[in-house]
Amino acid sequence: LIMFIDTRLPLCTSPIGVQIRLAGSGSTRCSGRVEVYYNDTWGTVCDDDWDFNNAKVVCRQLGCDTAPSAPQSAHFGEGTGPIWLDNVDCSGSERSLSECQHGGFGRHDCGHNEDAGVVCSGEICLQIRLAGSGSTQCSGRVEIYYNDTWGTVCGDSWDLNDADVVCRELGCNTTQDAPQSAHFGQGSGQIWLHNVGCSGGERSISECLNGGFGTHNCGNSQDATVDCLGKKTVFLDKCSGRVEIYYNDTWGTVCDDSWDLNDAKVVCRELRCGMALGAPKSAHFGQGSGPIWLDDVDCSASERFLSDCQHRGFGTHNCRHSQDAGVVCSEMHLGSKIRLAGSGSTRCSGRVEIYYNGAWGTVCDDSWDLNDATVVCRQLNCGTALSATESAHFGQGTGQIWLDDVACSGSERSLSECRHRGFGTHDCGHGEDASVVCSGEKTFLFMRFCFFS
Template identity: 35%
Template sequence: MSRITAGPHRCSGRVEVFHGGSWSTVCDADFDQRDAEVVCRELGCGIPVEVLGSAAFGRGEEARLVNGSDSCSGRVELQYLSEWGTVCAVSWDMRAADVLCAQLDCGSAVAVVEVDWFGEGSGHIWADVFDCQGKETHLPQCGISSWSRAACSHKHNAGVICNGSSMAFHEGRVRLSGGSECQGEVEIYFRQDWRRLLLDSWSLSEASVLCRQLGCGSVLNYRSSPSTTEHKHMCVTGFSCSGSEAHLGNCSSAQPVNCSSGEQLYITCSGKRDNTYQ
């Protein structure tokens, strides 16, 4: 089984074959026009127009983040045929961002953002969609398909913030509002914005971790927020903790959702804040 990756569309790019349980790059010294005909026929791509050397589509390592505060945050840019181009935000997700951050030695992703963070790029908009599972170490290890270029412009360039960036410093902080120091509506700084937590996926385990993170002792109770005002931003749901963690960020990952999809969380902890675990 073969595939073509890291090119401007599904029928142009670097040739890889599935062997021994993983995808491997084909050496150009052993690849000729007849081999190319077989691959193109197998992939339903007609006949080969040109067979290029390995330099044409790189080694699968040509990716960068630009216009951020450091090399671990910025607009996503990929290099094909020695030319840098942007990618479309609608075809980019957190799993692909995690792989890119790992590839750049920047840890994992904390946010995927659009053009208002890192500005518009210029030149090509690559149509790649990376179907990553999140365990890969380089983007070319993910399955790659194509997105319609007509659906995107530089006004929708994707950006990524990795936890190795200084921009991720506040990620995972929590605060309470509408009550006292240790009682109130819960908000978490999640993917670079303050968001309310939803009650639907909450249990005593998560509540215990939250009170501990706030330095507010143990949990007394948690319930639906008495506030009737919908939070102006997205809410967060899906945290799953064992109860022993010191920080919500150590629990399994959550997801942003529309605030109207559930009741927001109000918590009461036992003690006054006595440290700065935030």
């Protein structure tokens, strides 16, 4: 069905917060067919009046560099579904496509053979630092470098999840606090980010939702800060391996005297590596070198950090490196990828799929409930969980079934923190694939940028 513009209607601007993406054959993160998310559906943009200024705004909004071209005529292939925008008219200075004039959502005289595209010259890369009065390497005012200028982050919506990501990105330990209101003093100049929305599982703030560069309603009195607990003090290789402690500017090992699963649980939790599956002894992962920092470690399993557990004191031991302690955790990383898929799925409802060991797989619905769905919805920034549907409600998946008997309390920040049987261990078929229906996504624009340490 083709809809025609009533030329008597004035041009309008779209609401703030409309998301965009690039898709199609041959697309990359910074080139492709322009698609707009509106009314819970992705749709395309007609190429009538599509020009370099429009493409420039799209590239800026997506965190990509200058647009060298604005291809028309479905250069990246024809899209499907609605054509949301036509006669888009940007001056080139707008910060998002939502600020440009157009004929109104769904009003067009186009077919998908006229889908508009962009080719941007590349991804913009940012640096991140902590600054301000009393700041240290792991605490201070959060600042990012963009467009040749250091600027701050607004504290609106800033929370422990956001701070956790910054601490992790800077190589610091878990967040102790996420103060707002310029706790480390006010910055100056630009405020680059606003309404940052991390789930806490991202490996970089570049993976978090935000309101777009330079778009804010804040003053520097609201500058966001972090207070991390210091440089990482526990190390493992990919969530299993020999446990090493950083103390007195030196990495050292842990003696396996009294080492048990409770101790391993604390290590896995501290590193956000899921459940502890084993607590091997006798240098199972090879002998370390240098100091042996801890001996006779005695955790109850409820401690937040290994340093909170009882032990003989740093450097006090009667061990050799042949007794180095190790752990085996269930996960590769808290930030394991998760997505919703299947027939009739949207960004915030669908079949739950996990990316593990280089492949996407599903979750079995045994014991699946609203607590589990709550964690998935939170991790995806999709609001509250409305239902935890079972029996392949959104269609059966294919390939691996990665998780079974998932048991979340509902407070976890990632599905990887919940109890389960272990990756790939299940007694299910895809007719039991689990799914969720969430209330809806936050109205932040998605923007990604890379980080050089």
